[in-house]
Amino acid sequence: MSPTVANAAAYVYVPSNDKGTVTVIDQATLKVIQTYPAGDLVQHVVPSWDLKTLYANVSGGNRLLPFDPVTGKPGQPIVVDAPYNLYFTPDGTSAIVMAERRDRMDWYDPVTWKRVRAVSVPCKGVNHADWSADEKWFLVTCEFSGSVLKVDTSTGAILGTLTLKRGAMPQDVRLTPDGTKFYVADMMAGGVWIVDGAKLAVSGFIPTGVGAHGIYPSRDAKVMYVSNRGHGGSHDHAGSVTVVDPTTGKVVANWPIPGGGSPDMGGVSADGTRLWLSGRYDDEVYVFDTSDGKVLARIPVPGGPHGLCVWPQPGRYSLGHTGNLR
Numbered sequence: 001m002s003p004t005v006a007n008a009a010a011y012v013y014v015p016s017n018d019k020g021t022v023t024v025i026d027q028a029t030l031k032v033i034q035t036y037p038a039g040d041l042v043q044h045v046v047p048s049w050d051l052k053t054l055y056a057n058v059s060g061g062n063r064l065l066p067f068d069p070v071t072g073k074p075g076q077p078i079v080v081d082a083p084y085n086l087y088f089t090p091d092g093t094s095a096i097v098m099a100e101r102r103d104r105m106d107w108y109d110p111v112t113w114k115r116v117r118a119v120s121v122p123c124k125g126v127n128h129a130d131w132s133a134d135e136k137w138f139l140v141t142c143e144f145s146g147s148v149l150k151v152d153t154s155t156g157a158i159l160g161t162l163t164l165k166r167g168a169m170p171q172d173v174r175l176t177p178d179g180t181k182f183y184v185a186d187m188m189a190g191g192v193w194i195v196d197g198a199k200l201a202v203s204g205f206i207p208t209g210v211g212a213h214g215i216y217p218s219r220d221a222k223v224m225y226v227s228n229r230g231h232g233g234s235h236d237h238a239g240s241v242t243v244v245d246p247t248t249g250k251v252v253a254n255w256p257i258p259g260g261g262s263p264d265m266g267g268v269s270a271d272g273t274r275l276w277l278s279g280r281y282d283d284e285v286y287v288f289d290t291s292d293g294k295v296l297a298r299i300p301v302p303g304g305p306h307g308l309c310v311w312p313q314p315g316r317y318s319l320g321h322t323g324n325l326r
Contacts, residue, residue, distance in 0.1 A: 001270065004051040005312035008069040012266075012276050013311065014285055015042040015056055018304030022056050022065070024072045027269060027310070030287065030297045036074050038065045044265070044307030047318040047325070049088035049095075049110065054309060057083040059100070064113075069311050078113050081106065085127050085307075087320030089153055090135040096320070098127050098140070105140070107156060119156040123147050128172045131319055132197055133179030135326075139197055141170035141184060148173070148184060150200050160200045164193060171213045172265070174324070176246040177221035183246070185212040185226060192226055194249060206249055208242035214265040218290065219272030219314070223252060225290075227263040227277050239263050241275065241288060255293030261286060267310035267323045278305035 010027040020042055023035040039061030046055045047069075056065040056074075063077040064086070084100035088110065095110040105126060107117035125143030129151075132138065137159060140149045146168035150159040164170060169188040173195075176183060181203065184193040191212050194204035209228030216225045223243050230238035237260040243253040257263065264280035274296070275288040285305060287297040307322045315325025 001312060001314050002051055002316060005069070008312040009072050010270075011069075011072050011311060012285070012308055013045040013054055013056070013067060013072075014278060014301050014305050014308040015045050016283075016302035016304050017041055017043060017306045019302035020058075020061075021302045022067070022074070023301045023305075025285065025299060025301075027274075030299060032299065032301070033072060035302060036065075038074070039063060039077070042306075043084050044086070044322055045309035046086040046307075046320050047309065047311065047313070047323055049092040049317050049319075051312075051315075051318060054311060055086055057086050057307075059084045080108065080113060081115070085129075085321060087129050087138075087324075088318060090131060090317070090319065090326065092317060096129075098129070100125055100127050100143075105151070105156060117156055119151075119158075121149060122158065122161065123149065128170075128321065130173050130175050130182065130321075130324060131326075133175065137197075139173050139182055139184075139195065141173050143169055143171065146170065148195065148200075150197065162195065162200045162202070164202070165189070172215045172321075174215040174217065174224070176224070177217055178246070183215050183224060183226075183244075185215050187211050187213055187229075190228070192244070204249060206244055206251065208244070208251065209240045209254070210236075210238040211262075212242075214263075214277070216266070216268055216275065217246075219268060219270075222247075225268070225275055227265065229262045229264045229280055230260070232262070232281050236260065239279075241277070241293065243293070253293060255288060257286065257295060261298075264305070265307040265322055267308070267313065269310055270313055276308060276310050278308045280305060
């Protein structure tokens with residue numbers, strides 16, 4: 001753990017898209033501490049590059065709401081246009097806002113929050129990203145165009161476009177622990193595409209479950225957890241978590257949710273023993289035991305919980321999203 005997070009409270013921050021709030025949960029007691037108003041269409045809670053701040057992305061309200069990870073309390077909003085998701089360049093000099101509804105990626109100075117570059121994208125629904133092992137470029141998914149872009153880190157230049165199969169709806173994208181390939185969750189295909197980022201080509205597909213959405217590596221890097229949020233609610237009993245071995249590409253376990261659920265996005269606890277996921281259509285948060293997939297808790301939260309952030313997490317710096325650290 002970085003010394004920077006030594007005094008950070010072990011909390012989980014849950015943005016509720018439908019209600020415009022952020023709920024703070026104590027990881028130890030599994031109890032809600034407080035729910036704060038944030039604004040219209042709050043989407044993800046993102047750790048800053050320097051690990052000192054957590055930013056709630058208030059997309060509809062055109063602002064970021066900073067949280068102090070030591071106290072768990074919000075500060076003064078920062079004006080930013082249409083922040084659906086937020087990332088940081090590996091050197092920490094730029095913040096990249098995925099302005100999904102504007103069809104843009106916007107580079108900001110993360111100190112002054114002045115926009116320094118706007119990059120229009122040739123697709124619809126630009127939102128999730130992850131970096132190559134050498135951090136010179138990144139892949140970003142375009143949810144509504146069924147495509148993946150390769151982008152130069154320093155200039156924002158679009159280096160290429162990968163079009164997935166017809167009807168695809170790519171969501172989260174994550175570099176595998178060995179740094180050789182990417183997993184891209186596809187909500188419509190019900191699984192993850194294996195993508196060779198260097199060649200920008202699909203090299204395989206792993207079926208996981210209905211509504212494949214989020215991807216999270218375990219702390220020992222031996223498996224990756226894929227959240228499958230189902231058809232849109234617990235009534236269909238399709239929501240689950242699939243455990244994949246990224247070395248072999250094989251599914252090693254599947255964790256259904258008793259009674260059904262809609263696991264969406266989240267993260268792994270610092271010690272790796274718990275996987276926290278938002279129940280997007282069921283107004284709750286799930287806590288899984290990573291040793292056996294047992295659901296330890298279902299915590300009620302305001303409507304439409306989305307990209308929750310588990311904090312603190314190990315790492316030197318944050319690349320963004322709900323906790324993509326290096």
